Amino acid sequence: MKRAGLVTHVIDPASLIAEVQSPQVGGISLFLGTVRDSNDGRSVSGIDYSAYTAMAESEMADILAEAGERFGVDSIVVEHRVGALTLEDVSIAIVAAHAHRQPAMACTRFVIDEIKKRVPVWKRERYVDGTTQWVDPTHESGASAP
Amino acid sequence: MSVVTVQLFASYADAFGAPQLEIPLEPGSTVADLVRRIRALPPGDLLPASPRVALNRKFASPDKLIGSNDEIALIPPVAGG
Numbered sequence: 001m002k003r004a005g006l007v008t009h010v011i012d013p014a015s016l017i018a019e020v021q022s023p024q025v026g027g028i029s030l031f032l033g034t035v036r037d038s039n040d041g042r043s044v045s046g047i048d049y050s051a052y053t054a055m056a057e058s059e060m061a062d063i064l065a066e067a068g069e070r071f072g073v074d075s076i077v078v079e080h081r082v083g084a085l086t087l088e089d090v091s092i093a094i095v096a097a098h099a100h101r102q103p104a105m106a107c108t109r110f111v112i113d114e115i116k117k118r119v120p121v122w123k124r125e126r127y128v129d130g131t132t133q134w135v136d137p138t139h140e141s142g143a144s145a146p
Numbered sequence: 147m148s149v150v151t152v153q154l155f156a157s158y159a160d161a162f163g164a165p166q167l168e169i170p171l172e173p174g175s176t177v178a179d180l181v182r183r184i185r186a187l188p189p190g191d192l193l194p195a196s197p198r199v200a201l202n203r204k205f206a207s208p209d210k211l212i213g214s215n216d217e218i219a220l221i222p223p224v225a226g227g
Contacts, residue, residue, distance in 0.1 A: 033227045049226075052155050052219055055203040056226075080226060081148040092227050112227055120200070120219075120225030122156035134157040 002068060004060035006051055006076040006121075011079050011090040020075035020097035025102030029108040033092040035085050036084045038134070042126040047135075049082040049091060052120040054079070067096070070104040070110065078111060080121060091123075149171055149213065152184065155195040158197075161189050170210060177201070178208035184220065197221070 001019065017028055035047050064076050075097040085091055092115070094106035115121075116137070123135045152167045159165050169183050177199045184190050198221040199206050201213075205221070212218065 048158060051226075052153070052200070052203075052221070055200055055219065058203050090177070116224070116227045118205075118224065119226045120155065120224055122220050122222060122226045124156070134222070136157070136223045137225050138223045 001074070002061075002064040002076045004057065004064050006053055006056055006078075006082050007079050008081065008083050011081055011093045013090070013093050013095070016079065016093050016095045019077050020095050021119075022075070025075070025097040026109070027104040028078050028095060028097045029101070029104035031092075031094040031108040032090050032113050033112070033128070035089045035091060037087050039125060042125075044125050045086070045128050046084060046085050046086045046126045047091070048099070048124045048126065048132075049080075049140045050122050050124070051080075051082050053082075056121055058114065059119045063111055063118065066114070067107050067110050070096070071096075071107045071109045073123040075091060075099050076107060076111065076113075080119070084117050097104050150180070150212050150214070150216070152180070152220055155219065158193070158222045158224045161192050162187075164183050171213075172198075173185050176208065177212065178212045178220070180212060181206050181208070208221075 037044050043138050071072045077095045094108045096104045096112050100106040124132050126132050147170050148169050149170050187195055200219040200221050201216045
């Protein structure tokens with residue numbers, strides 16, 4: 001089972017783990033992206049996520065299909081949250097299950113790396129000083145990567 | 147000449163002050179032709195030289211031909227995760 005979607009609700013990692021659990025599974029890998037309080041030397045109070053929804057969900061489905069083929073993983077679930085998030089909120093959860101740990105772990109890493117390259121989701125950071133700014137990873141040192 | 151609708155998002159929508167643009171295009175135009183036309187509009191010069199463009203929800207290369215019924219979007223640098 002593979003499923004990827006954008007959501008506006010609070011992400012519940014436990015429910016995603018339950019989706020991929022089965023008696024055949026020996027390893028479940030979970031990646032969570034969360035909102036932290038600083039970026040590029042500025043104090044962050046929250047992040048507004050937005051997306052080109054139709055393309056984002058299509059691109060995530062493609063990524064999951066590629067990951068499944070590459071790592072032999074049949075069970076992958078991704079939820080990416082959009083809307084106004086505050087510090088410590090989970091922005092993305094990726095869960096992959098396999099009989100063995102290594103394919104599951106490689107799968108979650110591949111999926112988050114590809115999402116960050118290809119999926120049309122954007123974040124506008126809100127700062128403690130009241131200003132906001134769109135995050136442009138092409139102009140950053142890479143220090144912002146979760 | 148036909149007019150195509152180009153969806154804008156995030157920083158690009160803010161820059162143009164609109165969620166979409168109507169761009170006149172000659173038949174047989176490519177993604178690169180479209181980008182040239184958009185960059186000629188104020189404040190198009192703020193865009194990168196080769197912004198990513200999606201046709202029908204897939205990233206498209208600059209030489210890709212644009213059809214009159216294509217779903218077109220200008221994609222700012224993505225920042226998901």
